Amino acid sequence: MFDFLSTKNFRDLHDHYLYWVKIFFLTLVLFGLILSLFISPADYLQGDTARIMYVHVPASWLALQVYAVMSVCGIVTLIFKARIFTLIAKSVAPIGFTFSLISLFTGSIWGQPTWGTFWTWDARLTSMLVLVLFYIAYILTWKITSQFQLAEKLTSIIALIGLANLPIIKFSVDWFNTLHQPATIKLTESSTIHPSMLTPLLVMFFAFVVFSIIVFLIRFKLESLNLKINSNNK
Amino acid sequence: MTDKVKKRLYIFLVSIITIIIIGKFILDSLQKNVVYFFSPTELYNSTELPNGLIRVGGMVKKDSLVKNGNRYQFIITDFKQEINVKYTGLKPNLFVEGQGAVVEGRLKTRTSLEAETILAKHDENYMPKEVADALKKSGDWNKKYGK
Secondary structure (H helix, E strand, O other): OOOOOOHHHHHHHHHHHHHHHHHHHHHHHHHHHHHHHHHOOOEOOOEHHHHHHHHHHHHHHHHHHHHHHHHHHHHHHHHHOOHHHHHHHHHHHHHHHHHHHHHHHHHHHHHHHHOOOOOOOOHHHHHHHHHHHHHHHHHHHHHHOOOHHHHHHHHHHHHHHHHOHHHHHHHHHHHOOOOOOOOOOOOOOOOOEOHHHHHHHHHHHHHHHHHHHHHHHHHHHHHHHHHHHHHHHO | OOHHHHHHHHHHHHHHHHHHHHHHHHHHHHHHHOOOOEOHHHHHHOOOOOOOOEEEEEEEOOOOOEEEOOEEEEEEEOOOOEEEEEEEOOOOOOOOOOOEEEEEEEEEEOOEEEEEEEEEEOOOOEOEHHHHHHHHHHOOOOHHHOO
C-alpha cells in the first residue's frame, strides 16, 4: 500500500538534494532575518520587543505541526504496521521538541517586558508545557525501550494520546480566558497584523520549515541505516 | 486490506470515539475550573466573594490611573462593571490606560481590590507606529485597539 514510500527514496533525496536544500535554507533565513530585524517596523505599542515573534511564532507553529505529523504516523504505524512511518515519526520528534523549547523560551523573554512576568499558569502556557512533556516522554520511550517492536507501539500510543492536546493549545486562547493574546493570524478571518510585519513572519516560517526538512533528511537516513544494521546483526 | 488490518482499524475507530467523548467531558469540567481571571461582572454577580488571592482581568479605564510615587490606583472595567484597584510596586511597561490588564490580589469589597501583582495583557494587534497614528488621525481607529 505504501510501496512508493521506500526508505531508499528518502535516502536518495538526502544524497542528491541536501546540498541545494541547505543553500536554499541559508538564503531564506538570511533574507528573513534582514527583513525581520532591520526592514520591518517596530510595533506601535511594544516597540522592538515585538520582533521576538519572528522566532516565537514560527517555532510554536512548527512545534504543533511536527507533533501532528508524529501522531498521524503513529496512527498509520498502529493500523497498517508500515515501518517507514515509525521512522518518520522517530526522525522528526527531536525537531518538534527543540521548537517547542524555543517557543517557551522566547515566549518568556517576551513575557517579562510585556506582561511583567516570565511565566504564569494560564491555559496556553500550561498546555504548551504539556506538549513539551509529551515530546520528552516520546523521545525517552525510544531511548529506554531496547526492543524495536515494543518501542514502536509504545511511542505511537504516546504520540496518539498527545494529539488530544493540540486542539487545546490552539484554541485555549479562545475557550478560556488567558493572559496570552488570541491568534493574530487567522485562516478564516483577516489577520490583525500589518503586511509589513506579516511578510517577514511568513519568510521566517518557511525558513524554519526548510530547516526542519534538512534535519529530517539527515536524521531519517541515520535512523533507517541504524535499523538496517541492527536487524542484520540479529 | 487484510482482516488483521481491518480489525486494528475498528479498534482504532472505537477508541478514537471513546477518547473524543471523554475529552468532551474533561473540557466541560475544565471550562468551569480553568479560570485564569474573573471579570468584574462575574465578581459582581457572584453570590459568595472568593477568599484569598484572585485574579481580575479587564481594561484599565481611561483617565482612571492615579500615580503617587510607586503607588497606583486605577479602575479595571469590562464596560459593564468596574472594580477599584490599589497597587504598590513596579508596573510593566505595557500597563497603560485603555489596554487590557490582569491584577492579582485580595478583594476588600465587591468592587475594590488590593493588588499584589499586575500583569499587562497584550492584544493580538500588530502594526507599525505610523499606521497606528494614521488610523487615529483618520478616525478609523477601532476601539478595540485601545488607546
